[in-house]
Each structure stands twice: as structure tokens, then as C-alpha cells.
Amino acid sequence: MVRPKRMRRVVTCHKHELNRNLKPIELSVDEFEAIRFKDYHDIKQTESAEFMGISQSTFHRILNSARHKLATSLIEGRPIIIVKGDTMINPNKYICEDCGFQWSNPEKEYEECPDCKSTNIRKLNVTNGMNNGMKNRNRIANDTCSCPNCGYSEPKIRGVPCRTKTCPECGSLLIGRGLCNI
Incomplete structure (x- = not known):
């Protein structure tokens, strides 16, 4: 038999709206990637560090920093922006x-x-070189969000993951195609 759940005490309980007037929290791309690998995709820390080409201890520090910034944003209602940095x-x-x-x-x-x-x-x-007169890292025109079921596709919007969109034709979640451009 399962034990009954005990009531928990909380110090504060309040509802807040996202306050766009406050200074935004800057989340670096490496902090975003650490959260994506470890918390979103649930990939082991050693494998995540391997993907990023860093040591496990460095990955752990980046992950802790990202989690602290996300917690600060949630508690204080501050917006989050992702900045490129040294990546x-x-x-x-x-x-x-x-x-x-x-x-x-x-x-x-x-x-x-x-x-x-x-x-x-x-x-x-x-490639970091030129492709048809345009750098690949700046090209997002060929990147699309596609429906795996019916084939519907739409242009990818920078900063908006495809997995957060639904297909207007069949209601399935869209998946990304092309390069991730943050």
C-alpha cells in the first residue's frame, strides 16, 4: 500500500507575470545546450560533455550556472535571452x-x-566558408519545421524550436530540418 502524501510547507506562494521591464537573464548558447542535452533530452552528463567537446567537470559548472539562471528567471519573473558568446x-x-x-x-x-x-x-x-555568396551560419532560408506525418512544412523562426509548434493540417508536433541557428 502506498503511503499517503504529506502536506508540504512553503515559505511563500505567489503568482507573478513575466515582467518585461526587468533586466533580462542572459543564457549563453553553451548553457542552453547543456540544459538541452541533460534536462530536455535526458542524456548522461559524460555523453553531453563529449558532444560539447568539454570535460565533465566543465559541463557540470555550465549546467549549474544555467539552472541557477533559469530558477532566477522563474522566481523573479525576468525574461530570458540567449546570447552567442564564445562558441x-x-x-x-x-x-x-x-x-x-x-x-x-x-x-x-x-x-x-x-x-x-x-x-x-x-x-x-x-562549412565556415562561403556558399553561393552567403555564409552558412547566417543562412536560415532553407531551414524548415516539418510534419513527420503529412509532410507539411514551414520556415523555421529563429529562437522558436520546431517541437513547440503543431501542424495546422493534422495537429502533430513539427520537427526541425536543416541547421540549428541560435
């Missing part, structure tokens, strides 16, 4: 065709998606 995009990037998960690791070749374990993955070769 690089690895030219050997993978994408899972089934779940849309994107990752990279220059030291390792992959046969399956670390998130859903599908073998339906492809390697994206991202």
Missing part, C-alpha cells in the same frame, strides 16, 4: 531523421542517434 559550430554535425535531434563530436563517428537510438541519421557537413 563554435562543429563542422561535423549529425541529425536524426526520426526525432530531429542534432549533435556533433569531432572525435567520434556515430551509427545511431544518442537520443532515440534510431539508425536513420545523416551527417551534415557545415
